[in-house]
Amino acid sequence: MDLSYVVRYYIEKMLKDVGGMKAMLLDSETTRIVSTVYSQSEILEQEVYLVEKLDSDPGEQLLHLKAVCFLRPTRENVARLRKELRSPRYGEYHLFFTNRIEDLRLQDLAEVDLREVIYQVQEFFGDFAVLDPHHFAIPIQQNHVTLQPFTWDYSRSTDAVARMTEGLASMMLSLRRRFTIRYQRGSELCEKLAQSLHHLTTSEERELFDFGKRGGGETAPMIMMLDRKEDPVTPLLLQWTYQAMVHELIGIESNRVDLTQTPGVKKDFQEIVLSARQDDFYRRHMYSNFGDAGAAVKGLVDEFQRQTASSQNINTIEDMQNFVENFSEFSAAQRNAGKHVTLMSELSRLVEARTLMTVSSTEQEVCCSTGNLTAHYEAVRSLIDSHNITDNDRMRLVLLYALRYERDGQAQIGDLLSRLQDYGMPRQQLGLVRTMLGHAGADKRAGDLFSNRSFSSRFATMAKHSLRGVENVYTQHTPMLLTTLEALVKGRLKDADFPYIDRAYNGAAPAKVPKLIMIFIVGGTTYEEARAIAELNTQGERNEGWSAGIRFLLGGTGVLSSRSFMNDLMAFMALT
Known part of the structure; x- marks a missing residue:
């Protein structure tokens, strides 16, 4: 699909x-x-x-x-x-x-x-924007409105719930399927969205959404509504796959990358189109890690040079005719190679200038290794004192540390904030830590974000990361979304935590796992999560693992980078 x-x-x-x-x-x-x-x-x-x-x-x-x-x-x-x-x-x-x-x-x-x-x-x-074959967005003009409770007025087109309802209803109608709806308990917005969509499809426009029963006893597809506050870590982490890196460090908007402010970029490459459907190289390498993507770009350049050399031997009329016939293809290959070389050069420049490999190593350790409050504090403090990293990276590190050690590390968090203030960070921006913990802190989340609430989860985390090699130190993190989906497919997701909006289903869940599951994240998705869903779909097509035979779709109110996520929090903070 x-x-x-x-x-x-x-x-x-x-x-x-x-x-x-x-x-x-x-x-x-x-x-x-x-x-x-x-x-x-x-x-x-x-x-x-x-x-x-x-x-x-x-x-x-x-x-x-x-x-x-x-x-x-x-x-x-x-x-x-x-x-x-x-x-x-x-x-x-x-x-x-x-x-x-x-x-x-x-x-x-x-x-x-x-x-x-x-x-x-x-x-x-x-009524939705397709980002990748399995990934879509129902854009909310100001994503921060999804961070706060607000008066629900379905009749207003500017209402975030109404816009999300319209987009999801459009998705159902385009696929000609009516979905059962589950939502994350404790999220007011997810519950309101579930109620709104359920009311529209079963009461207000019931006939429009009556597509009849499918044969073979097939279980109805499901929409799972999640709240971004359940996993505030994933949008804050640096990403190391090609697509996610471009979005995090430069930005992707409607499949376009704006390089007009990048020094030394040729005019032809100041706006670049990145589309998996139009660019075969990008489709094959969008989920490759930084090193593999760089090697692939070098291979693309080598292939173009080989084609160039072969085109130099024009000695006959037939040679000229062949050259003219292949010129448009030759020009497209030249532009494609130049596009990816330009992107990779800019990514490499930013990684080196901001010492992002050191930053990423530290943030991955803070989020993924077994708890070591003091060692992690010293590592974050040392990076904050470095003159090579940006204020944006300093704030991300402190936010991640605060989320991890919210309860036990108050003194250390206070010291890190003081150091940020000494570096001249505005007092308003320092308030991001308080806002983040107030909105997505431990008491606001239902899940075990850092796998530290039980002995079994801690043991599983230790086992998982002890098997990883040094080469994977930058990609230890796994989005919490995968844990939730695995529990859903294996029948371990509690109705109390993720109820069906149709009460008839609660306590009497379908006997079979749906073959189509749509995840909608209120507050925005990330390209790391999109990559994880793509891998699940690949495994499902091969009938491998727990996702065998299941197709997943991922949607949200936009695609987040760490900067846009923090900007949403800043805008939310200004309203409170």
């Missing part, structure tokens, strides 16, 4: 069904939805003359073009369409909404369509 094919199907259908030259009108969210699964060249191949935002300044009339509008059915977009229809710029309007649209909003559009330029209105359920 590849989520990108779902959204691509909708886009291809709307563009092919509207024949002739056309313009494509999008909003800010559908721009992202389209750009993650469709390249600009592919859109041009569908006779799309122009792509623009619905809210952009109106230009000249182009009545010979047909407008294909792919929009979220929000109050704001309907208002913009009403304004557009009062003075149409295009000869025809074909409206495709990413979700259910209310009859009253359709009536609003009909009232202003005096020239009868609306030719069709359809609902195409693609």
